Amino acid sequence: MKLLETYILRRVGQMFLVALLPVLAIIWTTQVLQRINLVTDSGQSVGSFAKLATLILPSIIPVVLPFALVIAVTQTLTTMNNDSELAVIDAAGARRSIIWRPIIILAAVISVFSFFVDNVVEPKAKTAVRQMVAAAYADLLSTVIEEKNFRRIDTGLYVQISERLAGRVLKGLFVVDERDPAFELIYYAREGAVDEKGTSLIMHDGEVHRKTPAGDVSVIRFDSYSFDLSDLTQNKGQSTLRASDRELPFLLSPDPNDKDYISKPGNYRAELHRRLTDWVLPLVYALISLAIAGDARSHREARLHPMVSALVMAFVVRWATFYAANQIDDKPIYIAVLYAIPIIISITSVASLVLHRRISLVGFVAIQVVALWRKVHRLLPKSAGPSVGGR
Numbered sequence: 001m002k003l004l005e006t007y008i009l010r011r012v013g014q015m016f017l018v019a020l021l022p023v024l025a026i027i028w029t030t031q032v033l034q035r036i037n038l039v040t041d042s043g044q045s046v047g048s049f050a051k052l053a054t055l056i057l058p059s060i061i062p063v064v065l066p067f068a069l070v071i072a073v074t075q076t077l078t079t080m081n082n083d084s085e086l087a088v089i090d091a092a093g094a095r096r097s098i099i100w101r102p103i104i105i106l107a108a109v110i111s112v113f114s115f116f117v118d119n120v121v122e123p124k125a126k127t128a129v130r131q132m133v134a135a136a137y138a139d140l141l142s143t144v145i146e147e148k149n150f151r152r153i154d155t156g157l158y159v160q161i162s163e164r165l166a167g168r169v170l171k172g173l174f175v176v177d178e179r180d181p182a183f184e185l186i187y188y189a190r191e192g193a194v195d196e197k198g199t200s201l202i203m204h205d206g207e208v209h210r211k212t213p214a215g216d217v218s219v220i221r222f223d224s225y226s227f228d229l230s231d232l233t234q235n236k237g238q239s240t241l242r243a244s245d246r247e248l249p250f251l252l253s254p255d256p257n258d259k260d261y262i263s264k265p266g267n268y269r270a271e272l273h274r275r276l277t278d279w280v281l282p283l284v285y286a287l288i289s290l291a292i293a294g295d296a297r298s299h300r301e302a303r304l305h306p307m308v309s310a311l312v313m314a315f316v317v318r319w320a321t322f323y324a325a326n327q328i329d330d331k332p333i334y335i336a337v338l339y340a341i342p343i344i345i346s347i348t349s350v351a352s353l354v355l356h357r358r359i360s361l362v363g364f365v366a367i368q369v370v371a372l373w374r375k376v377h378r379l380l381p382k383s384a385g386p387s388v389g390g391r
Contacts, residue, residue: 002098004089008076009102016072016106024064031056048132055129058122062114066281069110070314073103073289074307086295100290100353107286115279119248126245155179169193173203175227184211187227201227243271251275266329273335274325277342281321284342285314287349294353317345 032053077099080086089098150160156179162172175187189206207221242260243251251272254261261268292313293306320341327334 004094004098005102008080008099009106011080012072012076012103012106015076016068019071019075020064020068023068024060027060027064028053028057031060052129052132055125055132058117058125062118062122062278065110065114066285066318067311067314069107069282070285070289070310071307073286074293074310077289077293078306081293090295096294096353099294103286103290104283107283110282111279114282118279119275123245123247127241130241130245173201173206175201175203182212185209186211187225189225203227243267246271248272248275269332269335270325270328273328273338274321277321277325277338280342281318284317284346284349285310287346287353288313288317291349291352317341 035052035056036049077086086099148160148162150158152158156177158176160172160174161170164170170192171190173187173189173192175185175189177185177187186209187203187206188208189203191205192201192203194201203222203225205223206225207219208225210218210220243264246254246268251268254265254268256262289306289310292310321338324334324338324341328338
């Protein structure tokens with residue numbers, strides 16, 4: 001690699017890291033805070049929460065990488081243009097590939113890394129997260145709930161215990177069940193225990209208050225009462241793998257006996273083609289950025305900042321691929337659309353680079369508006385004007 005290419009690669013790489021790390025940190029923080037309920041609801045330690053936060057990171061990286069590359073390429077090339085470096089390179093008779101080559105190499109490396117994270121690291125991390133959450137809720141009543149504290153263990157279900165004894169025995173039980181909108185149930189019991197399977201809470205010597213929306217209250221005393229926990233413990237204690245949690249070999253050849261695949265085969269088809277196309281987005285975005293900001297321009301030329309144009313186009317491409325991938329579930333014809341989007345954009349960008357035609361968002365929008373106006377003008381009926389010599 002030539003000295004100038006190394007110089008461009010170093011500048012783009014530095015700007016890439018500067019753009020990537022803050023954005024990645026912000027998005028990562030918001031995603032982690034959305035899962036803070038794992039600590040508050042299930043009583044997990046700070047170490048478990050830190051492990052969960054680490055496992056979330058692989059699902060964010062492939063999304064942020066392409067946009068960080070757009071910012072890095074456009075900002076570096078714009079700065080070089082403002083410093084007349086691009087003009088000097090053109091005046092020296094250097095080939096245009098001396099600017100393109102290091103950026104394309106960096107984009108290719110990022111694309112390969114994105115493919116590795118998206119298809120190898122992320123499925124393993126998502127599986128670990130599901131297993132971790134399932135384990136946290138599997139034995140919630142007998143091991144997690146703190147004494148003399150109310151704890152929400154499910155939507156509309158709250159539990160408090162006075163004392164926990166050996167052998168899964170709980171003293172001073174207070175249970176509030178508001179899950180059924182038709183009535184509210186409040187249980188009091190001197191003693192109780194969770195069975196070995198964790199599917200039932202057996203309460204002894206207590207009473208249950210049943211209150212209807214009209215305000216009617218009925219009280220029933222009991223010597224022994226079994227409170228069903230099967231929905232809570234089995235649903236939350238069971239790790240069910242979805243299409244997004246599967247590794248690439250499984251998506252290429254799904255198990256025909258898998259329950260989730262049998263119920264939602266379209267999700268697996270959509271996830272497979274999404275995985276096979278998303279990883280090329282860094283390379284596509286690099287071509288877009290080069291086509292917009294890769295040539296020397298005059299400072300007197302009025303134009304939108306190249307970074308804004310590139311980011312707008314990048315968001316449009318991302319939205320188009322996301323929409324096409326979601327439609328594959330019910331409409332397999334969108335598979336061709338999903339592959340066509342990056343191919344067409346790449347061909348257009350390469351043609352712009354080879355033919356030295358600039359891609360301008362303002363110019364593109366202006367051309368489309370003029371074309372639309374001409375079509376509308378042709379469709380409108382022509383008004384009859386006054387004849388020559390008439391009044």
